[in-house]
Amino acid sequence: MKKPWQGRFQKEMDPAVVKFTASLPFDRRLGLYDIQGSLAHLGMLADCSIIDPAEGVLLQRGLEEIAAEIADGSFPYDLSFEDIHMNIEKRLIEKVGPAGGRLHTARSRNDQVALDMHLYLRDECKTIDQELHRLQEVIVELAEKHQNVLMPGYTHLQRAQPVLLSHHLLAYFWMLERDRQRLAGVLRRVDLMPLGAGALAGTSFDINREQVAARLGFSSLYENSIDAVSDRDYLVEFLAFAAIAVMHLSRLCEELIIWSSAEFGFIELDDAYTSGSSMMPQKKNPDVAELIRGKTGRVYGSLVGLLTVLKGLPLAYNKDMQEDKEGLFDTVDTIKSMLPPLSGMLKTMSVCRERLLEAVDDDYLCATDLADYLVRRGAAFREAHHTVGELIAYCRREKKRLKELTPAARGEFHPALAENIKALLDPVKVVEARKGRGGTAPAAVQDQLHKARVVLRADRAGSIRPAENHSTPDCPE
Template sequence: MAETKLWGGRFTKPTNEIVEEFTASIQFDQKLAAQDIKGSLAHVKMLGRQGIIPEADAAKIADGLLAVQAKLMQGELQFSVQHEDVHMNVEKHLLDEIGPVGGKLHTGRSRNDQVALDMHLYLKEEVAEIAGLLVRLVEVLAEKAESHLDVIIPGYTHLQRAQPVLLAHHLLAYAGMFRRDVERLLDAQKRIDMMPLGSGALAGTTFPVDREFVAEELGFARVYENSMDAVSDRDFILEFLSAASILMMHLSRFCEELVLWSSTEFGFVELDDAYCTGSSIMPQKKNPDVAELIRGKTGRVYGNLFGLLTVLKGLPLAYNKDLQEDKEGMFDTVETLKTSLLLFAGMIETMHVRRENVEKAVREDFSNATDLADYLVRKGLPFRQAHEVIGKLVLFCITEGKFLADVTMEEYKDASELFEADLYEAIDVRTVVNVRNSLGGTGTESVKRQLVQVKEWLAGFAE
């Protein structure tokens, strides 16, 4: 015989089995069991303190919750679809532990504010961990940049050789992106750090609950001021998913470059064997699968954001069952971010830079052409005319199969009488890089200043 639902008093027949499966969320929201118990412990403490239930009952319920918590930590807690969700499952285990008095736990609250609380608690913990992983990634990038301050690589626009840059400068560009990602997450944390419990189903409660006390017990900075807003708000999840999507986009861009850089055609880096896989048919293959998968998983994180936006777009206040669809994408995004960040940091930390290949690359292109034009400008030629002179010289080099450093002094003089022997120093790749010491530039001194700023930023998280 089917067990009576905890809410079954209103109903005259059992739930259709397919409906029971369809509406149940325990398959995924059991991830919130620890947060559910934590919230219940604070709630029952408040109930006893406020005299809403007898102190002795509150103490007994708290002991029962701790027993359920211990079983959860030991992996002994069983969850059933029959009890629908994490809240009802935890309550059923509590009732099994201490009997009918456990039913007093739900006084002054609804599953609507309870689930909102659980998700706030969950994201508050997870966002802090994700931010920590991001800080570690920035640290790895700074270390890699500092140990490769002498390495110059081609810089690109339109995926065409543009101007040479320090590898450290390129790495610190991503460090800047990831620092902003940390700031976005920490800013989103302000909206996550709000306590909805005590709002009831939507209209508050007739019991003299002390929401501020519960918020303090759970470490929340503030409480929701409006009960309808509290139970229906999922902006805090959207904000997290939005920040996560931007973060994954940054990782994906970097992964795209690593895939290119590790190819035979580029040959700039070699990824460690631990972060690559082979082919089942081609023995020579070393595939950058981690980079490719992170790039691919970016799409599912985007999908989780757009999925929840779509769920929310037409919902009237306050709670609707549609909101059950808020969790799986959130859980998936959290796990995707944590794994991606952990692997990506290791991949960068162990990455080998093939110095001989990048040095060859920056000497066999025309990325010093802008500096040759600037040379003529410093000699008094207007930039537009200098641009034309150098453009024709590049065309000449392409026709002759040579580079600007190979052009003879006589050939330079044919192009412009302003050229002198010092032009060769001006177009040397190290000169080209190191004269760019303007704020934010790729010159060595500028990049060293950027490194100092990154280290100061990192020090703020070490305190």
């Protein structure tokens, strides 16, 4: 069987070119979406009297048989027909005869593949959102379980101030919430129906694009046929969402790796999410966390790769755009592969509370509160900051803790420091003092947990929410 576009050519394509230009090895995953779009297109052609209704029934039966073959793995792929669209058309003609060639009436592969990509990405966005939702649930469960456990907070990976472990964990909840809002924005752009754009200029047939959109569940149409087939900004936007989301996952995994090391010892990862060494019997390696951190790079690469492909393309369609798929498919597969094991790893990890208490028993962590205390006693903050800095430097030279200094020794740095400052050196009291909205005090974290639960209840099934819901919801009265 000749290729559908072969009429004006006198020579067969060189075998090396066939192999080089074929997208079938990777776009075959679009097969069922291609059938879905073709069935909607076919129904519209019949309703608009562009094809005979009897032929429409024949074509529908053929497409349904092909869908079954794709689903059960028996479909006979043919690389010489270069892509999934031509393979399906070839198979349809084999099944129903020349009438199979009528399906492509008022359609180009340009708008056909654009439709397939919209259908594919729409489904994958919803699946990924559900997994992000599940990860948020696990984080909230973990924060509730360890709600009042203290730990050192860090800046520059140096101990900074005491915080609650639950507060630290919930930071990732809100990062993921913004990721999901970004994904909701992607879905709004994906929810546009490109079919009917033809190769670039539309079609002379009196088609009903709105009917096709309704059949496929799209809420809107592309208003410009050239735009519909020539841009892939919705894919770029998805890859940008994915790059930001996996960056957040990577940062979380970096902390799990550090916290599970002997030097920190804050957590222990479950055996089911670690591996051993082929040489060193004692090793317990955080492979899952390391692979999530490592796979982040390939997601970044896919984003930069597609931006580079698109940056110099004149309107409308160009063969370069075939390069939009492998990076997208790899990114979808990568982020979907990351999320379930990360949720499981967090759910099963053990928190070493005693080690966290040892780490937070460092009264240098309370230095900011000493400076704030001096401000309340009349000092300018910069003066107070300098005074407490000198006090800490003195303690380090003398190898003493702040609580080991006598009132007189403290008073040499500022008279107010000679008073009873015991509460200012207690990490529990320091944490309790940060009770403003978004702070680390137990009451503030409890309020934050309530807000997180409100968010999760709003979409218990994991459905994507409108992106404009970007602010943290207030607690209901």
